Amino acid sequence: MARIKRVITTIEPHDSVERYESLGVDCETGEATIRSPWEVEVNGKVITTRNIVIATGARPSVPNIPGIENLTP
Numbered sequence: 001m002a003r004i005k006r007v008i009t010t011i012e013p014h015d016s017v018e019r020y021e022s023l024g025v026d027c028e029t030g031e032a033t034i035r036s037p038w039e040v041e042v043n044g045k046v047i048t049t050r051n052i053v054i055a056t057g058a059r060p061s062v063p064n065i066p067g068i069e070n071l072t073p
Contacts, residue, residue, distance in 0.1 A: 017029070028042040028043075028045070028047065029042075030042050030043035031043060032054075034052060037052075038050065040052050
């Protein structure tokens with residue numbers, strides 16, 4: 001876990017909405033649907049573009065197993 005936290009801390013400043021916007025990238029957050037190779041709909045707004053990048057992010061998930069909270073890594 002310490003290594004994972006260290007890696008996240010190293011990557012975080014280089015992988016943020018703020019950083020990409022400072023580089024001129026228009027970032028939209030929300031629920032999206034790809035309508036065609038050149039169109040994506042985000043929160044009801046249709047955006048036309050040459051390139052679409054899907055950055056879904058991630059978060060940990062703890063399975064619903066009785067007693068799991070008592071386990072130690």
